[in-house]
Amino acid sequence: MTDAPAWRPRLVALDIDGTLLAWVEGAGQTYEKVTPAVYAAVHRAVEAGAHVVLSSGRSPHGMDKIADLLDLPEAVADRVWVVASNGAVIFRYPPLEVVHEETFDARKAVAAVLEHHPNALVAVEERGIGYRVNRHFPDGELSGEMILTDVGEIVAGPVSRVIIRDPEASADDFVALAARLGLHGTDYVVGWTAWLDLSPVGVSKASGLQVVCDQLGVDAADVLAIGDGRNDIEMLRWAGRGVAMGQAVDEVKAAADDVTASVHDDGAALELDRWFG
Template sequence: MTTDRMLIALDIDGTILDVDGEIPDATHQEIDRLVAAGHEVMLATGRSARDTLPVRERLGIEPEFVVSANGAMTLAQDASDARGYSARWVETFDPTDALQALKGVLQNARFAVEGEDGVYRFSGRFPEGTFEAQGIEVPFEELAAVPVTRLVVVSPDQTIEEFLEHVEKSGLHSVSYSVGWTAWLDIAPDGVNKGTALERVRQEHGIDPKNVFVAGDGRNDIEMLEWAAAGGGQGVVMGNAPQEVIDAGNVLAGDFYHDGLAKALANISG
């Protein structure tokens, strides 16, 4: 294994980007510095592949791998693909049981699935701007037509607490799930998360677990943060994260609007 090269995996929304989609100058500068120093700087996000790659381009990084869909899809560099990347590892599941269970306990919920092609198929009206890439509206019954990398459920009429209570009542056991922002549920293949995907990437690179740095701010980052900390690396949590996310990491950064990520990255030697 290498002795000094770092694997630096960054969440996007709330960590790199603000709510308006802007990247702080200080974050750009630190990422440029670390790439120039030879560290592997990559993205690990809940976004679909289609919504992830444009952020990579904006950052000006060319990592060997990109983790999207909360770990269910890992892209690898591919010169033959117009985007420069194609799917290397894809984890899918049959969403039928989860769809039926949740539809039975959640009133007025909206459902979407992400396929292996990175396209969302959705039923019901979602918040404006939810799907930055192409989304296709289909009848509810067609959501389970093929295996998917992710099932998304949004219930805007409920609080997080009410939402979680209903989700627990659904009896979901065969899939992994995490709650994102208000009443938003991401359901992934069983045992699949950002941490499991990044462990595969780490092994591919031959980087020591102690040379891992991850940063995130959401509940879908918990497993990634725990994974990094357990290996002796840095699980960096943005200061504005929920308490349960803060508890999962071992390094607490400043909040987004005080350049929390950039200051944490600045501690990595070039």
């Protein structure tokens, strides 16, 4: 870069799957490796003094290993801030210490969805172990151990997030269903497949990042956020600069200030290098 820009991000919020990690075609999971270009760009941001915050729909135990892949614990001056479970859980690492959590009663929303998709898979995180599930999810879709549990028991108490997955349905099916049901008292986001994340009302990656910003004394206007999924829409709108990955659906691109290249072309690295290259 020739001339220093007038604006430079003080905090960089990075989605994981589809942003830092590329999808395995047709497998419903991502390659657990960061390309050299993305790794180097993230470290240039850290070296320039920016706070790098991972922000994902993943549960905490699926995110600390990504921080390790990026060598963030060794690179940052203090412990890493991480926004997990689509903003419902915020933790520091290492060691993994939950510092903020939002929970809700998911029983009615889960029952409403299962009325239309009775064979759907349901999961809730069992922290530090894996997930409590009504039936096993396809290989690679959840991290950690899967503990078979009755649905009623899975959502008997307050939870931070519920995953509902129907391998026999499509993402469009779930988008239409969620809009039709309304899911009162619950927020939701639909993934790339028939994958529905239920969360507390008002909780999103944006709300989770705001908690982090408040702790760090950073304004939303000074945040660069990069993501590719429907669960990134609030974050992209909230950040001073929101950038969608090239492979994102039109709904996500419309919420962003700009669109970078796809994850397969190191789009996150290209965007970071605009400011820290």
